[in-house]
Amino acid sequence: MTATIEVTDLSRRYGGPAGYEAVRGVSFSAGRGELFALLGTNGAGKTSTLEVVEGLDRPTAGRVRVLGHDPYGQRSPARSRMGVMLQEGGFPPDLTTAETVRMWAGTLTAARPVPEALSLVDLSHRAAVRVKQLSGGERRRLDLALALLGRPEVLVLDEPTTGLDPESRRATWHLIRRLLGDGVTVLLSTHYLEEAQELADRLAIMHDGRIVATGSVADVVAGFPARIRFVLPDRVDPARLPHLPGTRPGPAPGSRRGRTGGSPSRPTRSSRP
Numbered sequence: 001m002t003a004t005i006e007v008t009d010l011s012r013r014y015g016g017p018a019g020y021e022a023v024r025g026v027s028f029s030a031g032r033g034e035l036f037a038l039l040g041t042n043g044a045g046k047t048s049t050l051e052v053v054e055g056l057d058r059p060t061a062g063r064v065r066v067l068g069h070d071p072y073g074q075r076s077p078a079r080s081r082m083g084v085m086l087q088e089g090g091f092p093p094d095l096t097t098a099e100t101v102r103m104w105a106g107t108l109t110a111a112r113p114v115p116e117a118l119s120l121v122d123l124s125h126r127a128a129v130r131v132k133q134l135s136g137g138e139r140r141r142l143d144l145a146l147a148l149l150g151r152p153e154v155l156v157l158d159e160p161t162t163g164l165d166p167e168s169r170r171a172t173w174h175l176i177r178r179l180l181g182d183g184v185t186v187l188l189s190t191h192y193l194e195e196a197q198e199l200a201d202r203l204a205i206m207h208d209g210r211i212v213a214t215g216s217v218a219d220v221v222a223g224f225p226a227r228i229r230f231v232l233p234d235r236v237d238p239a240r241l242p243h244l245p246g247t248r249p250g251p252a253p254g255s256r257r258g259r260t261g262g263s264p265s266r267p268t269r270s271s272r273p
């Protein structure tokens, strides 16, 4: 069966052949009703990857297919079935929330009714408020409402819960799970491992433009040793501790001595900074 999203050996370079390669040979796929998460620190290459899947740019090398189409070269068949939530949506500040959704709906052939879109993201009570008066979290939810407006089969969400309070974050997770249950395929980037654990069928951890770990959430988490840090009271001499397999002295915060688990080296005496 063909995957709904298929990314093969994707590279993306900014600034021509001598420029910066932000994505370096990335491959992953997601099937119908699956959520694939890209996890990584700032600058890892997540947004650069998502933008190519969204069809905003062509790959420097490699291949991307969404619902069997090249999202850049065959833009309309892929884009018309895709909902996209960028990291920062730009809205006309003086329109109300409902006017913004209505304006966006006007560009689509079969948009959800505006009240339904607002209710999905819990913004019905803010329908008459101007966008410039919305909080950052409310604007993120408005962004999500616009991504859902065309009843997409594929959703690409760039850090959808950044800036949301815990309750809104959980509500967004609940909504995403419902969409997955309806068969929507979701590609999501996030900084939060917790978010990937909550939602993802599979994930990839990106670093410096490459995937450094990928698989099911359980596989990836199991592949990283647990790190437990503790600080010894000043009066305890680390040399007198019993041997603790897999521990090593860590950097001592302040004037205290620390120790970190997760590496197989034998503990040695820790020095003060």
Ligand SMILES: Nc1ncnc2c1ncn2[C@@H]1O[C@H](COP(=O)(O)OP(=O)(O)OP(=O)(O)O)[C@@H](O)[C@H]1O
Binding pocket: 014, 015, 020, 022, 040, 041, 042, 043, 044, 045, 046, 047, 048, 049, 087
């Ligand atoms: N238009 C651009 N021109 C040149 N370099 C860029 C451009 N956009 C992004 N980059 C660089 O590419 C690298 C990857 O950026 P990208 O935004 O894809 O990372 P990210 O993982 O999404 O980070 P964040 O979590 O901060 O959103 C960074 O070093 C960034 O500075």
